[in-house]
Amino acid sequence: MANTTPLLMLGMPKGSLEESTLALFAKAGYPVVKSSRSYRPSFDDPALDGRFVRAQEIARYVEHGFFDCGLTGYDWVVENNADVVEVCDLVYSRASNVQSRWVICVPEASDIKTVKDLQGKRIATELVGTTRRFLESHGVTAQVEFSWGATEVKVPDLADAIVDLTETGSSIKANKLRIVDTILKTNTKLIANKDAWANPEKRAKIESIAMMLQSALTAKHLVGLKFNLPREKLDEVVEKLPAMRNPTISPLSNEAWIAVETIIDSKLTRDIIPALKACKAEGIIEYPLNKVVY
Numbered sequence: 001m002a003n004t005t006p007l008l009m010l011g012m013p014k015g016s017l018e019e020s021t022l023a024l025f026a027k028a029g030y031p032v033v034k035s036s037r038s039y040r041p042s043f044d045d046p047a048l049d050g051r052f053v054r055a056q057e058i059a060r061y062v063e064h065g066f067f068d069c070g071l072t073g074y075d076w077v078v079e080n081n082a083d084v085v086e087v088c089d090l091v092y093s094r095a096s097n098v099q100s101r102w103v104i105c106v107p108e109a110s111d112i113k114t115v116k117d118l119q120g121k122r123i124a125t126e127l128v129g130t131t132r133r134f135l136e137s138h139g140v141t142a143q144v145e146f147s148w149g150a151t152e153v154k155v156p157d158l159a160d161a162i163v164d165l166t167e168t169g170s171s172i173k174a175n176k177l178r179i180v181d182t183i184l185k186t187n188t189k190l191i192a193n194k195d196a197w198a199n200p201e202k203r204a205k206i207e208s209i210a211m212m213l214q215s216a217l218t219a220k221h222l223v224g225l226k227f228n229l230p231r232e233k234l235d236e237v238v239e240k241l242p243a244m245r246n247p248t249i250s251p252l253s254n255e256a257w258i259a260v261e262t263i264i265d266s267k268l269t270r271d272i273i274p275a276l277k278a279c280k281a282e283g284i285i286e287y288p289l290n291k292v293v294y
Helices: 018-027 055-062 074-079 128-137 170-174 195-198 201-220 231-240 266-278
Strands: 010-015 047-055 069-075 085-090 100-107 121-124 143-146 161-166 177-186 188-192 222-230 247-251 257-265 281-287
Touching: 010 018, 010 055, 010 201, 018 201, 047 055, 055 069, 055 074, 055 281, 069 074, 069 266, 074 128, 074 177, 074 188, 085 195, 085 201, 121 128, 128 143, 128 177, 161 170, 161 177, 170 177, 188 195, 195 201, 222 231, 222 266, 231 257, 231 266, 257 266, 266 281
Parallel strands: 010 047, 010 069, 121 143, 121 161
Antiparallel strands: 069 188, 085 188, 100 161, 100 177, 222 257, 222 281, 247 257
């Protein structure tokens, strides 16, 4: 760290989101150095300082002003009733880039079919406050207990139902559980303290970080594609390959040929590249992208 006073104190999630967050920051241009026993990240930007804490606590620390901004799940903003600014969505997690869901689950053979059937039942979850509010909104009174982990193994012996977090639902099926309802959809967010957001200098820095993080996420599943193409084949290529909208077209020294460059979803290249070759394209190059800013 430099000897200058940092502009922003940043809350970084420790635990399941830690490694994916460090990778995202590095791709966004903010490499973070952290020793295995340290809770204090080291940034190469002297305007930044921070701490690693559990994602469950970050929203509260941001609200109270210990952190100017931080990354945490929307679920923990809701659970803590945190009065913060939601700067932007950052849809990523330990395993994927899809939204997660907090769902009510019961054993496959359970008689519980709807939320109303939870009346008087025992429910285990880490998301206690949000679960209670959800049940109250449906006129249901149940015993909601905090779960310290391994929640899915607590039914049917220790609880009638659980509320757990899922991305794909594979763990739920593997444990022979059935989803009754979804309580909340969630993803990682960059949040800010209201006073920090009202400070023009701090807000500008937070918005810059948000833009770079979002651009790194946007680029994650995109690639650049460039190739040389007979000019007469351009309309045919654009018609056949609608994914290549608004490509950049440049003339070559041979007027019968053009250079084409575009950005596409990486999943499409396995079909597009052979199709380009069939259209007489040459010098086809696929390259990764670090950031895409719209």
